[in-house]
Amino acid sequence: MTHNKTKEITVEWTSPSNLAIVKYWGKKDIQKPLNPSISFSLKNAVTTTRVSAVPSKQGGFTFSLDGNKKETFNAKVANLLKMASSTLPFIIKHHLTIESSNTFPHSSGIASSASSMSALALCLVDLQQIINCEIDQNMDLQMVSEIARLGSGSAARSVYGGWTIWGETPSIEESSDNYAVKLPNIHENFMQIANAILIIEPNRKKVSSSQGHALMNNHPYGEARIKQANDNAQQLLKVLELGNWNQFFDIAENEALSLHALMMSSNPGYTLLHPNSLKVIEEVRRVRLEENLPVGFSMDAGPNVHLLYPKREESKVLFWIESNIKPLCHQEEIIYDQLGDGPEKTNLIKLNGI
Ligand code: PMV
Numbered sequence: 196m197t198h199n200k201t202k203e204i205t206v207e208w209t210s211p212s213n214l215a216i217v218k219y220w221g222k223k224d225i226q227k228p229l230n231p232s233i234s235f236s237l238k239n240a241v242t243t244t245r246v247s248a249v250p251s252k253q254g255g256f257t258f259s260l261d262g263n264k265k266e267t268f269n270a271k272v273a274n275l276l277k278m279a280s281s282t283l284p285f286i287i288k289h290h291l292t293i294e295s296s297n298t299f300p301h302s303s304g305i306a307s308s309a310s311s312m313s314a315l316a317l318c319l320v321d322l323q324q325i326i327n328c329e330i331d332q333n334m335d336l337q338m339v340s341e342i343a344r345l346g347s348g349s350a351a352r353s354v355y356g357g358w359t360i361w362g363e364t365p366s367i368e369e370s371s372d373n374y375a376v377k378l379p380n381i382h383e384n385f386m387q388i389a390n391a392i393l394i395i396e397p398n399r400k401k402v403s404s405s406q407g408h409a410l411m412n413n414h415p416y417g418e419a420r421i422k423q424a425n426d427n428a429q430q431l432l433k434v435l436e437l438g439n440w441n442q443f444f445d446i447a448e449n450e451a452l453s454l455h456a457l458m459m460s461s462n463p464g465y466t467l468l469h470p471n472s473l474k475v476i477e478e479v480r481r482v483r484l485e486e487n488l489p490v491g492f493s494m495d496a497g498p499n500v501h502l503l504y505p506k507r508e509e510s511k512v513l514f515w516i517e518s519n520i521k522p523l524c525h526q527e528e529i530i531y532d533q534l535g536d537g538p539e540k541t542n543l544i545k546l547n548g549i
Pocket residue numbers: 214215217218219220232306308347348349350404405408454495496
């Protein structure tokens with residue numbers, strides 16, 4: 196936190212992207228999910244956001260990503276600020292300068308909205324606490340998650356490290372459609388999960404996630420999907436406690452393929468898969484079955500494939516990636532990541548040597 200004579204207050208947070216194993220697809224009300232989703236936070240794919248607040252009667256904000264004005268994000272930020280202002284009233288009495296940077300390329304298919312909206316929500320709640328002189332209080336992460344959700348649904352899950360669930364689920368009493376909660380009792384195996392992100396095609400998506408979510412309203416398989424996701428969430432919760440990799444891969448792959456099947460069977464239908472996405476899927480299943488390599492896949496709403504494997508088997512998996520997978524990637528690009536510990540606040544006072 197820094198203060199100067201103009202009463203400018205600046206905070207900075209770094210927050211991770213996350214990968215959902217049970218996917219959020221389709222929404223109701225204000226960005227609430229049609230079904231529960233379960234994800235883990237990444238370690239290396241993070242957004243750092245710095246927000247400076249200066250008292251102003253008009254309010255308002257400027258937003259930049261990696262030093263450039265970003266119109267596509269402006270609408271999301273404006274929406275989040277508008278909806279968060281009833282909980283965080285300082286927003287309408289300050290002008291905010293919001294500067295963000297990602298550690299990963301924008302085109303990589305990593306959910307940058309999850310990390311950027313969660314980093315922004317952390318900064319906003321922190322600023323409100325400072326203005327209220329509540330700096331000694333612990334941050335209410337459920338409140339942060341709820342505010343992050345208003346910017347982007349998946350961002351609700353990025354405010355914690357490790358594994359989280361978002362969406363009401365009977366077996367997790369504290370679970371909610373309003374915010375994500377951290378999952379306890381995760382088997383050691385899944386705290387050591389690695390994720391290699393294969394860049395199959397770096398171009399922008401033909402159909403955005405927002406358009407895809409909207410197509411779940413009146414989807415012919417809508418009800419069946421809600422049941423499937425609830426069943427998969429229930430199964431995954433057990434698997435995460437017990438530690439079985441093959442059962443884990445079955446659920447992750449069923450969810451990834453179902454997500455793409457839902458896109459193909461919506462009206463209008465569309466596909467985001469690339470021929471090489473399918474080649475990777477075939478090869479993952481072959482090597483697991485024939486060579487017993489513990490590797491599975493997940494996918495989000497795009498052509499890139501997320502390989503999942505135990506960190507301790509990394510050398511074997513990397514050897515196989517190098518020979519059989521790399522040639523299928525765009526310019527052989529792969530981003531290596533793993534489960535991470537969640538958001539961190541930058542100590543600006545120390546940083547500036549004040
Ligand atoms: O948060 P959004 O609106 O970008 O939606 C994300 C949807 C998926 O990434 C496909 C699934 C998920 O749960 O993250």
